[in-house]
Amino acid sequence: MKNIYCLKKASTMIAVVLAMFLLPLATVGAVTIQTVTSKGGIKALLVEDYTVPLIAVSMAFKGGATQEADDKQGLANMLSSLLDEGAGDINSEEFQLKIDDLGAELGFSAGYDTFTARLKTLRSSRSEAFDLLALALTKPRFDPEPIERMRASQLSILQRSLKRPNTIASQTWRKSVFADHPYARAVGGTIETVKNITRDDIVSLHKKLLAQDNLVIGVVGAISAEELGEMLDRVFGGLPEKAELKDIPEAELNIGEEKSVELDLPQSMIRVIYKGVKRSNPDFYASYLMNYILGGGSFSSRLYTEIREKRGLAYGVFTYLGTQDRAGFIGGGTATRADRADETIKILLSEIERMAKEGPSAEELEKAKKYIIGSYAIQNLDTSGKIASVLVAIQRENLGIDYIDKRAEYIGNVTIDEARRMAQKLLSDKPTIVVVGPKKS
Numbered sequence: 001m002k003n004i005y006c007l008k009k010a011s012t013m014i015a016v017v018l019a020m021f022l023l024p025l026a027t028v029g030a031v032t033i034q035t036v037t038s039k040g041g042i043k044a045l046l047v048e049d050y051t052v053p054l055i056a057v058s059m060a061f062k063g064g065a066t067q068e069a070d071d072k073q074g075l076a077n078m079l080s081s082l083l084d085e086g087a088g089d090i091n092s093e094e095f096q097l098k099i100d101d102l103g104a105e106l107g108f109s110a111g112y113d114t115f116t117a118r119l120k121t122l123r124s125s126r127s128e129a130f131d132l133l134a135l136a137l138t139k140p141r142f143d144p145e146p147i148e149r150m151r152a153s154q155l156s157i158l159q160r161s162l163k164r165p166n167t168i169a170s171q172t173w174r175k176s177v178f179a180d181h182p183y184a185r186a187v188g189g190t191i192e193t194v195k196n197i198t199r200d201d202i203v204s205l206h207k208k209l210l211a212q213d214n215l216v217i218g219v220v221g222a223i224s225a226e227e228l229g230e231m232l233d234r235v236f237g238g239l240p241e242k243a244e245l246k247d248i249p250e251a252e253l254n255i256g257e258e259k260s261v262e263l264d265l266p267q268s269m270i271r272v273i274y275k276g277v278k279r280s281n282p283d284f285y286a287s288y289l290m291n292y293i294l295g296g297g298s299f300s301s302r303l304y305t306e307i308r309e310k311r312g313l314a315y316g317v318f319t320y321l322g323t324q325d326r327a328g329f330i331g332g333g334t335a336t337r338a339d340r341a342d343e344t345i346k347i348l349l350s351e352i353e354r355m356a357k358e359g360p361s362a363e364e365l366e367k368a369k370k371y372i373i374g375s376y377a378i379q380n381l382d383t384s385g386k387i388a389s390v391l392v393a394i395q396r397e398n399l400g401i402d403y404i405d406k407r408a409e410y411i412g413n414v415t416i417d418e419a420r421r422m423a424q425k426l427l428s429d430k431p432t433i434v435v436v437g438p439k440k441s
Helices: 012-021 075-082 092-102 123-138 144-161 165-178 191-196 199-209 225-236 284-296 302-309 338-358 362-380 384-396 403-412 416-427
Strands: 034-037 043-048 054-062 105-110 114-122 215-221 258-262 267-275 317-324 327-337 432-437
Touching (some): 043 384, 075 144, 105 123, 144 191, 144 199, 165 432, 267 338, 284 338, 302 327, 302 338, 338 432, 362 384, 362 416
Parallel strands (some): 258 432
Antiparallel strands (some): 054 114, 267 327
């Protein structure tokens, strides 16, 4: 498996320019979003910015690991690792060198619900970079040598993960909670399924997954709407018009089981899972604020205060909203000394139960609102790449082109009664609990 980005070596000058590109665009002025439609009907959201002469492109195709067969798990991930390993009449080594010479970054990644790609390039190199992106998307070679090299890499990672407590905990709770649903799988697959993947499987998934009708695009940087329109047809016009995706059912969450995995470790890894809400749910913002107060706010959260600050049981503790296309859940966890695992679980569950019964206080809610509203630009709009990702999320989640302007209002309008109602609704049931660590004596 590769990282989302395949970072290429570049000259000192390019490195300096790339560093400049990390300057916070959001502080330069308001983020003005344009909708661009090419002559061929391909749409994208654009934020023009000429502060530095670079362009960031982010895109997402609907469908990812959920589109795989049970015995081909890891296929989408394998595909993502191969698209920049040669395309058209350019072999793998030459393709990598061309990206390197341009000082560009190009990478692909597979998730459960999406298959994503990102490109960063200098404006002066945009033509060559866009051509390479078009080739990677529409004419990948899938030569034998890169396939076997990527397979070996993926198998090596999977082999090492067999002893990683974080991975084991994640796989255990997913299998327990999602059972036979595709969300129960690991995106990277298993050793057995990765060995089963053939070139024909890769070619078939590429054809079915990468198409114009399941694609959303976000672009930020030194490119005009007219130039972008031409680029959209040039890069994506060669893709099939329609994807061939199989329907994925809503996930029925199986919550309430307790699972333990014995592993020779000095610490115990603890995970808890509750039912949650999807991103499209009207109660998402109330749930988001409640979760932030409980455990999503890191150093300011209730769980951090009780488990880390007051008792020193762990270095960190967290909760988060898991929002997938076909399921919503609340996940949480920590790691602690094996001999204090029971104590830690007791406090963790006690604090969650208290949140379910009482909900947040009015003071906690107002503090959470101020931080979440005030930190958004710094965390999400401070680089071109992040803004491009936001533009993709806006389209994927149907948030509206005015989302960035209205987000503060959405957060600010959440009432204390709404936050308390969602705390009770989501946290009152017995959770799934997973503990990975040494056997209790």
